[in-house]
Amino acid sequence: MRNYFVYYNDNYVKQSDATLPVLSASTQFGLNVFEGIRIYKEDSYFIFRLEDHLKRLNNSLRLIGFDIEVISNLEFLAIIKKLIILNNLKSDFSVRFTYLINEIDSWSSNKRPTFFIAPLIRKRNSADFYKTMILTKTRRISKLAMNPRVKCGANYINGRYALLEAKSKGADLPILKNKDGFISESSGACIFLVKKGVVITPTLDCDILESITRDTVIKIFLKNKYKIEERPVKEEDLNESDEIFICGSAAEITPIKLINKSDFRIGDLTKFIFNEYQLAITNKSYNDYSWTTKIEI
């Protein structure tokens, strides 16, 4: 990974110089909140659903007990412009932006968090790309214990357990049930099924992250008059489905083959949503939703 310039604690420094004390509450206890967002390069740069990512970051801050104002849209854009120039970024990339504690403190820390924005090179998915999945024994964390709506580092340890289990069983990714036995989501993406022409996805109260891409996918299907059901999803639905795909800012639209299914081809509705999503993220369609923010350098 290249040693890019990152925005860290109000300065632009090389990533290798953006360090944390070993005993900070973030290094020890995974105390942070963060977002990941993609920036697509066409004739200009396009950020997808920036306001929604900042809104979710703001909610995460509050839910985890930090009472500070999230960075503004305009400040964020100014930093991204500077990072593009400093790092000479000329193709698609993504950024992680995170509030963390860079002082030695306990997990109950209420010190003012430090903020960083760091670029990562990420190309958009190609149309023939797919991944395999398996249902895991590892269950999704419950809102009664660790609110899955908070996008915090510590919640990802649940994803780690599930991912390690899936990989040990030969699949790329896990599908987790929630504590009640309904399908919840994957370790870093939401799940959709297509069954007899109907698009189905678990409801938000099935212990999923309130995914921005999930919302985009639902809006695109609705706009194009497809039947969509948000409902509790059972294991039988999964096994009886004609198509499966996952979605997320990083995963974009990724077609899924269940590891135990022998016959597989990428389905028509998966192809449809893959193509429409590509148009949406680069502002070639769905302009009335104002999903993209254009950056001119």
Ligand code: PMP
């Ligand atoms: N679920 C989990 C657990 C995730 O980590 C992510 C990635 N942020 C998603 C779903 C997808 O969310 P989004 O579409 O907002 O990236």
